[in-house]
Amino acid sequence: MLSRIQSALRETISHDAPRVGPFLIHFNADSDHPYRNYAIPDDGAEPTPADVADLVAAFTRRGRKPRLEYLSPVPAVDAALEAAGFTVDTRLPLLTVTLEELRIPDAPTDVYVVQATSDADLRASAVVQNMAFDAETVVSQADVERLRDTGTDGGLVVLARWAGKPCGAGMFLPPRDGLAQIAGVAVLPEYRHRGIASTVSAELTRRAYAAGVTPYLETEAHNARRLYGPLGYTTIGEMIAISLPG
Structure with missing residues (x-):
């Protein structure tokens, strides 16, 4: 399921996402907020230093902070970004629920x-x-x-x-x-x-x-x-x- 989720995340942005090496980039034309501008690596990506440099340049040209979101770990991507000076901002649990396990709480009054x-x-x-x-x-x-x-x-x-x-x-x-x-x-x-x-x-x-x-x-x-x-x-x-x- 994790691979399906990563593919779904890429597909969500693929309609207008420029490609730089093994990365797809989502640029928000209306906001430079970091959460709305990010790249996602391909499955099995093994970016070179030149790929990462091109990725940084693409963000810089748009006046955006170079940033990525993806399911971890991806050892080759992790290593390439760390070597280029990237640091992890957040680590967030990824969750799902089955219909059988879903529990619906009572809504607050009003x-x-x-x-x-x-x-x-x-x-x-x-x-x-x-x-x-x-x-x-x-x-x-x-x-x-x-x-x-x-x-x-x-x-x-x-x-x-x-x-x-x-x-x-x-x-x-x-x-x-x-x-x-x-x-x-x-x-x-x-x-x-x-x-x-x-x-x-x-x-x-x-x-x-x-x-x-x-x-x-x-x-x-x-x-x-x-x-x-x-x-x-x-x-x-x-x-x-x-x-x-x-």
């Missing part, structure tokens, strides 16, 4: 989750995600369109409301090879620790299986235990983010 399809709901979802991840309240039309695009190719965006007010959001990305990545699960700071993230994650997982695809996700270790463990998720691997300092 919380309901809907699929976000209207401009208003998509914008509210973007506001929640921006504030939760970047402490940024400004939402551009590009943010809204990015979420809209997620829902046009088999993906899904959901919005949670507490007593009618937006409080949480999340999505699963367009499926590839029968797999769908759950991402962007976010709760506004004033609504945290009330079970909303669990409710959003469980709803996304349920909807993924209803659509006939298997969900997976990457998250911090404490969330793997605290948030996703009770839903039935188990760790199957490790995703690393690695970048060139400076």
Whole structure:
């Protein structure tokens, strides 16, 4: 399954990703945020020093921080990047759950989750995600369109409301090879620790299986235990983010 996930991640960006040696690169035209710009190595990649230098140059030309995300370990890639000065930023457990093991918690009182399809709901979802991840309240039309695009190719965006007010959001990305990545699960700071993230994650997982695809996700270790463990998720691997300092 790990190989299928890595292939699915590459396929997700392949429609507009330039290739540099054994790497595909996803550049976000609207944002230089490191999380939105990254490269993924090919299966079995054995990059040369020249390949890595070309990769760095491609990011530099775009004014982006050289950065990669991939399932670890990949010894040849790990060694080539380390030799070029790259350092690991994060190591995130990779999790999945079977339908038989999925446990759906009771939603908090006055919380309901809907699929976000209207401009208003998509914008509210973007506001929640921006504030939760970047402490940024400004939402551009590009943010809204990015979420809209997620829902046009088999993906899904959901919005949670507490007593009618937006409080949480999340999505699963367009499926590839029968797999769908759950991402962007976010709760506004004033609504945290009330079970909303669990409710959003469980709803996304349920909807993924209803659509006939298997969900997976990457998250911090404490969330793997605290948030996703009770839903039935188990760790199957490790995703690393690695970048060139400076």
